[in-house]
Amino acid sequence: MNFKNRIARKLYTRRALAVSDALALAVGARMGQRPNGMQGSAARKPANCENADIFRYTPPHPGLATRRPALKQAKTSRGHSIYRGVVLWHESLLELRVSYLLQTWRDVREIHSQYPRVTFVDAEGKTRTHTFDFYVVFEDGRRLAIAVKMNRKRAEMLEMLARIEAEGICHNGGRRLADETRLMTEKDGNVASFHNCSEILAARETHDPVAVEELRQIIRCTTGRIRFATLLSGCRDVAARRAAVWHLIDLGELVSKGTGRIDELTWLSRGME
Incomplete structure (x- = not known):
């Protein structure tokens, strides 16, 4: 090399x-x-x-991807992330934000990018092809094909997705490749969501089980709402406590009262255990 x-x-x-x-x-x-x-x-x-x-080191693989985007492009942000050993390519910051959001969904078994590639008939009667940005397989076997576009293109994208579903979400009349389709825009993958998802994904890798259990015992003794910063006060290791808070948010044991970015001033409450 x-x-x-x-x-x-x-x-x-x-x-x-x-x-x-x-x-x-x-x-x-x-x-x-x-x-x-x-x-x-x-x-x-x-x-x-x-x-x-x-x-044994297992290198990441492209999964079911039908194409590999170019690594460089003058007008867009290119790159990739890795989820359970599968490379998830993104061709814009919006796709990166959506990718992080999908990785925090619960009951997800697999995520692939640049799949599936399907055909449909447009309004002029011509056969077209479209490659979805992401493909999610849930634990119950349900398959979701996701297209990522800016909200200003919502109308035309929804029309295209309706035509794809009418054709059976398949390629040239073959087998059905997904159970349903979905359009995700910057309203789904916004900056606040990207921040929260980044913290959750980091906590999955770095949380200390002892610190998580210690925090779990603390919140079981609390009632009502509590600020994020309050959970950090008085602990020996602030970094470990912070990761524990985000891990419990990931598990749904702590729930944010708002829908925006979660920081030290955010009110949290006990969720489902």
Whole structure:
């Protein structure tokens, strides 16, 4: 792999060596052997690594995507995020905001981008194709195809989605690819929603179970509303408490009274447990 940056090359090399050492430990533990070249405490305690699969790196994949957008474009913001190992491409800031919103939905099993690709007949009788921006599969098996556009194009997009549904949400008369379609605009993926979703997704990765349980015991003893900042006061680790608050918001155990951006002055109340 060719690295133009010396630091990036060094970091990549160190990461690769760490992964190879971990795999060697795991294999040695399974075979009852000490890996060659391993010294120190790591070589003396191979039994700590019981399963080599936990050290195996699985690169993100494009999922069901039917196309890969260009990484650069002069007029739009391009990039991607990763949800459960699937790359979710976005071609605008609006699509990024909607992507983050979808990732915080409950009972979601899979999310794919640039899928499905369907055909429909327009008002002039011509056969057209359309690729949806996102495709959501819920735990109950329901499939939702989502188109993302600015609200000023709402009328024409709803007309197109109606034609797609009339054709069976399929490609050239094939099998049905989704159960329903939906249009999402900047009213769904707004700046406040993007901030809240970013905090929720970060808390999923960084929350401390001990801090979450400690906060859960606190809110069980409270009645009525309580400010976000009040939950942060008097704790030993503010960062861990903040992540715990956002995690309970994610779980629905804390509910915001407003619909806008959640900050330290937001009133929260107990939700469903």
